[in-house]
Amino acid sequence: EAGVAQSPRYKIIEKRQSVAFWCNPISGHATLYWYQQILGQGPKLLIQFQNNGVVDDSQLPKDRFSAERLKGVDSTLKIQPAKLEDSAVYLCASSPPKGFYGYTFGSGTRLTVV
Amino acid sequence: GNSVTQMEGPVTLSEEAFLTINCTYTATGYPSLFWYVQYPGEGLQLLLKATKADDKGSNKGFEATYRKETTSFHLEKGSVQVSDSAVYFCALSESSGNQFYFGTGTSLTVIP
Numbered sequence: 627e628a629g630v631a632q633s634p635r636y637k638i639i640e641k642r643q644s645v646a647f648w649c650n651p652i653s654g655h656a657t658l659y660w661y662q663q664i665l666g667q668g669p670k671l672l673i674q675f676q677n678n679g680v681v682d683d684s685q686l687p688k689d690r691f692s693a694e695r696l697k698g699v700d701s702t703l704k705i706q707p708a709k710l711e712d713s714a715v716y717l718c719a720s721s722p723p724k725g726f727y728g729y730t731f732g733s734g735t736r737l738t739v740v
Numbered sequence: 741g742n743s744v745t746q747m748e749g750p751v752t753l754s755e756e757a758f759l760t761i762n763c764t765y766t767a768t769g770y771p772s773l774f775w776y777v778q779y780p781g782e783g784l785q786l787l788l789k790a791t792k793a794d795d796k797g798s799n800k801g802f803e804a805t806y807r808k809e810t811t812s813f814h815l816e817k818g819s820v821q822v823s824d825s826a827v828y829f830c831a832l833s834e835s836s837g838n839q840f841y842f843g844t845g846t847s848l849t850v851i852p
Contacts, residue, residue: 729840731784733783
């Protein structure tokens with residue numbers, strides 16, 4: 627089974643610029659998550675989709691972050707404008723509707739804001 | 741609320757040493773518990789899981805037992821290898837099955 631695909635793997639931007647990350651979940655996985663992992667910390671949930679609807683975006687900084695999941699498959703996470711503290715690895719994960727059996731994570735996008 | 745607390749690292753061991761990484765949790769219901777591993781430059785991979793009290797998860801020589809009485813899920817391996825060098829994350833999933841909570845991770849380095 628193909629895994630969760632993410633792109634790009636690395637991105638370096640200047641502060642105040644915008645950036646977008648893409649995620650393609652495992653086929654058939656209805657639930658998709660975006661996590662932010664700051665160096666030395668555990669992943670923090672940014673947003674959770676069930677099909678193309680948002681289930682939880684309580685920790686998403688909505689003044690600068692946005693995410694969408696068109697047609698309930700691929701998803702895009704955008705930051706505009708970026709700040710230095712947004713430097714992190716952005717992880718996408720997917721799971722069947724009930725996540726009891728663990729997510730499958732993508733390899734992540736490492737963002738550096740300079 | 742729900743939370744996971746892991747022992748702080750970094751941990752450095754010699755090859756074939758015994759490994760324990762402590763993990764305790766706080767949960768409002770009956771969570772499932774997980775250990776994820778992150779190798780350098782890669783995403784998180786599920787290492788093992790346990791879905792109810794007294795279950796033992798195991799994989800690749802690693803084991804962890806779900807202890808409800810001590811709210812713990814300690815990771816153990818009898819003989820570590822250099823290839824086990826990675827960051828290990830303990831996590832819980834609420835009984836509703838969707839929201840995950842991760843610990844801060846424990847970095848393990850195994851030296852020959």
